[in-house]
Amino acid sequence: MSDNRYQKGMENLKVMNPKSFQTLEDSLTDIAPDLARYVVEFPYGDIYTRPGLDLKIRELVTISAITTMGGADNQLKSHIRGALNVGCTKEEILEVIIQMAVYAGFPRAINGVLAAKEVFGEEESE
Amino acid sequence: MSDNRYQKGMENLKVMNPKSFQTLEDSLTDIAPDLARYVVEFPYGDIYTRPGLDLKIRELVTISAITTMGGADNQLKSHIRGALNVGCTKEEILEVIIQMAVYAGFPRAINGVLAAKEVFGEEESE
Amino acid sequence: MSDNRYQKGMENLKVMNPKSFQTLEDSLTDIAPDLARYVVEFPYGDIYTRPGLDLKIRELVTISAITTMGGADNQLKSHIRGALNVGCTKEEILEVIIQMAVYAGFPRAINGVLAAKEVFGEEESE
Amino acid sequence: MSDNRYQKGMENLKVMNPKSFQTLEDSLTDIAPDLARYVVEFPYGDIYTRPGLDLKIRELVTISAITTMGGADNQLKSHIRGALNVGCTKEEILEVIIQMAVYAGFPRAINGVLAAKEVFGEEESE
Amino acid sequence: MSDNRYQKGMENLKVMNPKSFQTLEDSLTDIAPDLARYVVEFPYGDIYTRPGLDLKIRELVTISAITTMGGADNQLKSHIRGALNVGCTKEEILEVIIQMAVYAGFPRAINGVLAAKEVFGEEESE
Amino acid sequence: MSDNRYQKGMENLKVMNPKSFQTLEDSLTDIAPDLARYVVEFPYGDIYTRPGLDLKIRELVTISAITTMGGADNQLKSHIRGALNVGCTKEEILEVIIQMAVYAGFPRAINGVLAAKEVFGEEESE
Numbered sequence: 109m110s111d112n113r114y115q116k117g118m119e120n121l122k123v124m125n126p127k128s129f130q131t132l133e134d135s136l137t138d139i140a141p142d143l144a145r146y147v148v149e150f151p152y153g154d155i156y157t158r159p160g161l162d163l164k165i166r167e168l169v170t171i172s173a174i175t176t177m178g179g180a181d182n183q184l185k186s187h188i189r190g191a192l193n194v195g196c197t198k199e200e201i202l203e204v205i206i207q208m209a210v211y212a213g214f215p216r217a218i219n220g221v222l223a224a225k226e227v228f229g230e231e232e233s234e
Numbered sequence: 235m236s237d238n239r240y241q242k243g244m245e246n247l248k249v250m251n252p253k254s255f256q257t258l259e260d261s262l263t264d265i266a267p268d269l270a271r272y273v274v275e276f277p278y279g280d281i282y283t284r285p286g287l288d289l290k291i292r293e294l295v296t297i298s299a300i301t302t303m304g305g306a307d308n309q310l311k312s313h314i315r316g317a318l319n320v321g322c323t324k325e326e327i328l329e330v331i332i333q334m335a336v337y338a339g340f341p342r343a344i345n346g347v348l349a350a351k352e353v354f355g356e357e358e359s360e
Numbered sequence: 361m362s363d364n365r366y367q368k369g370m371e372n373l374k375v376m377n378p379k380s381f382q383t384l385e386d387s388l389t390d391i392a393p394d395l396a397r398y399v400v401e402f403p404y405g406d407i408y409t410r411p412g413l414d415l416k417i418r419e420l421v422t423i424s425a426i427t428t429m430g431g432a433d434n435q436l437k438s439h440i441r442g443a444l445n446v447g448c449t450k451e452e453i454l455e456v457i458i459q460m461a462v463y464a465g466f467p468r469a470i471n472g473v474l475a476a477k478e479v480f481g482e483e484e485s486e
Numbered sequence: 487m488s489d490n491r492y493q494k495g496m497e498n499l500k501v502m503n504p505k506s507f508q509t510l511e512d513s514l515t516d517i518a519p520d521l522a523r524y525v526v527e528f529p530y531g532d533i534y535t536r537p538g539l540d541l542k543i544r545e546l547v548t549i550s551a552i553t554t555m556g557g558a559d560n561q562l563k564s565h566i567r568g569a570l571n572v573g574c575t576k577e578e579i580l581e582v583i584i585q586m587a588v589y590a591g592f593p594r595a596i597n598g599v600l601a602a603k604e605v606f607g608e609e610e611s612e
Numbered sequence: 613m614s615d616n617r618y619q620k621g622m623e624n625l626k627v628m629n630p631k632s633f634q635t636l637e638d639s640l641t642d643i644a645p646d647l648a649r650y651v652v653e654f655p656y657g658d659i660y661t662r663p664g665l666d667l668k669i670r671e672l673v674t675i676s677a678i679t680t681m682g683g684a685d686n687q688l689k690s691h692i693r694g695a696l697n698v699g700c701t702k703e704e705i706l707e708v709i710i711q712m713a714v715y716a717g718f719p720r721a722i723n724g725v726l727a728a729k730e731v732f733g734e735e736e737s738e
Numbered sequence: 739m740s741d742n743r744y745q746k747g748m749e750n751l752k753v754m755n756p757k758s759f760q761t762l763e764d765s766l767t768d769i770a771p772d773l774a775r776y777v778v779e780f781p782y783g784d785i786y787t788r789p790g791l792d793l794k795i796r797e798l799v800t801i802s803a804i805t806t807m808g809g810a811d812n813q814l815k816s817h818i819r820g821a822l823n824v825g826c827t828k829e830e831i832l833e834v835i836i837q838m839a840v841y842a843g844f845p846r847a848i849n850g851v852l853a854a855k856e857v858f859g860e861e862e863s864e
Contacts, residue, residue, distance in 0.1 A: 132470065139477045142536075143458050147466060150528055151336040158520075161329040168291060169298035169330045173337040174467060176299040179431030179809030183467035203287040204295045206773050210277040211299040211717045214777060215804060215813035218762065225769045258722065265729045268788075269710050273718060276780055284772075300719060305557030305683030309719035332521050337465045340525060341552060341561035344510065351517045384848065391855045394662075395836050399844060402654055403588040410646075413581040420543060421550035421582045425589040426845060428551040431809030435845035455539040456547045462529040463551040557683030584647050591841045592651060593678060593687035596636065599644045606643070655840040665833040672795060673802035673834045677841040680803040707791040708799045714781040715803040 117153030167191035243279030293317035369405030419443035495531030545569035553598035621657030671695035747783030797821035
C-alpha cells in the first residue's frame, strides 16, 4: 500500500531529520503538498529503507552529491543535519565535503564547508 | 617534500586502483604528464590519505559525486573498480548509485547502474 | 534588419514579461547594455517568434530547463511570471516543476516549487 | 497499493514508450531490477498520471530538461521517441531543443538536435 | 541587417573553424538549418566580432567553459581546433584545461586533456 | 617541499587576491583549515605558477568556468577581483562573461554580469 510507504518514510524521517521535513512540509503544504508526500514516500519510504547500506553512509553519499550539484544550499544543510542525527561525526561530514574539491572543484567544496559551518554553529547554539 | 606526497599517493593507488592509474598515466604521458602527477599528489597523496574516513566510504562518496555530475563515464567506472578493490561490495556500490535517482534524477542513476554493470562484467570475465 | 529583430523581440516582451525585462535592462544599462539587447534580439526576437510552438509551451519548457540547471532563481521566477502572463495556469507551472523531481532530482524540484510560491505570492499581493 | 502504482505506470508506459522501457528493464533485470520498478512506479505511476498537464507537454518539458543537463543521450532519445508516441510532432520536439540554445547554451542544443535526428532516422527506417 | 550578421559570422568562421562549421551545417541542414544559421549569426556574427578581446582569448575561455560543463566532447574538440586556427599554441590550450582541475574537478580536466590529445593527433596525421 | 608550494602559492596570492584569500582563510580556520591550505598549495602553488599562460588569461578562463558552473557567486566575485588585480580591464572581464551566453546560456551570463557589476561597484566606492 501507498500508506505503507508513507508510514515507513515518516518513521525514517523521525530518526533522520524531523525538523527539516516539518519545515519543508509547512512550506509546501499550501502549494504542492504532493511533493512533500513524494519526499516521504520515495526517498525516505523506498530508498532509505533499503538494506545494503546504513543510514550514515546514505547521508554521506547524499552530501557529496548535493555538494557536487551546487545551487542547493538548503538541501545540503538539511542533509548535514540529517547526517549528524544518524550518528555521523562532524569530522566525517567535513572529510566528504573536502574530498569534493577533487571531483567537483574547489568552489563547490568551499561552499559545502561553509554550509557545514553554519549547521554546526546552529547545533552549538541550541 | 613534494616527493613524499607523490610516494604516499602511489602507495594509495597501489591498493586502490593500480590498473586505472596506469591506463591514465599512459594516456597522459606524452601530452600532460603533470596532470597525471597531480592526480597522484592531490587526490591520492593529500586527500585519500587523510584520517577520519576509511577508503571504502571515500570511494562511495566519489561514486555518488561522479554519478551526479554526469558525462564522466570513464572516471565513474574507474572508481567503481576502485571501490571493489578497497572492499566495497557490489551491493553497496549499487545502493549508492540507485539512491542518486533522488538527488541527481533517474537518467544519472540509470547511467550509473549501467556503468557498474559494465565494470562488474569485466571482473567476472577476468 | 537587426532593428527588426529588436522590434519583434520587444513586441514579444510586451506580452510576455515587460516588468522583468525592464528590471533586467535597468540593471544592465550601465554595465553591459549589449547583453540586454541580445536578450531582446535572440531569445525574444529570433526564438520566441518562431512558429511551431505556442508561447505557453515555450515558457513551460524554459521553466523545466531553468529548474534543472539550478542556481538561477531570478531567471526562474522571471519565467514563472512570464508563463502566467501568456496564460499558463499555476497548476500547469507547478506540474512542470514537480515533474523535475524525476529528471533533475528532488532538491531542484523543491527549489523550483518554492520559487513558484514566491511568484504566486507576489501576484496575489498586487 | 504499491501494485496499483506499478500497474498505472505500466499502462502509461504502454502508451508512451513500451520499447524503451523493455530495453531498460532488460538491461537492469540482473543488476538493479528495483531501479526499473521505481521507473515504472514513480515517474510513470505517480507523475505522468497526474492531472493538470497532458502527456505531450509532459514529454516536451522532459526533453528540455534532459537536453539541458547533458550527458544523458540515451534518455534524451528515449523521451524523443516517447514524445512522438504521445502525438508530439517532430517540429514541436525540434522547437523545444532549439530553444535550449538560449538557456543551456549552443553545445547542448546542437547535441539535442543531433539526438533527435538519430531518432527520427530510426522511425523512418522502420 | 540580419544578412550582415550572417556575413560577418561567416567571415569569422572562415578564419576560426571552417571545417567544423561545414560538418555542423551538413549535419543540421535537413533537420534544423535555422540552428546552423543561429550559430553563424549569434556566436560568430554578434559575439566573436566584438572588440575588447582577441580571438585567441575568446577561444581559450570557450575551452574552459565547455571543459567545465562536460558532456560536450564534439564541441570541445571543435573549439580546440578553432583555438589552434586562431594562433593559440598547444601548450596554452593544455594549460587552460589542466587549470580546470581546480574549478571543475579532475574528471572534467582529464576528459578535456584527452579531447585535446585527439585533436592534436589529427593535426599531426594530416 | 610542501612548504615550498605553500610559499609560492602565498606569493601568488599576494599579487592576485590577498583580501579574498584572507576572508576565505578566516572563515575556514576553525572548521577546515586544511582546505584553506590546499587552496594555497594546489591552485595557487601548483597551477597558477605554471609557465605557458599569464595570470591575466588564467583569471579570464577561471571566470568563464565559474560563470558556466553557476551557483558559486562568491567565488566568481573573488576571481573578478583577482582579474582586476592582475591587470585585466573591466571590459575584458565583461566580454568573457557576455560570451558565456553562447555556451552556458543567458541565465548564467546575466548572473555573471551582475556579479561583475557588484565587484566593480565595490572598487569604485573604495
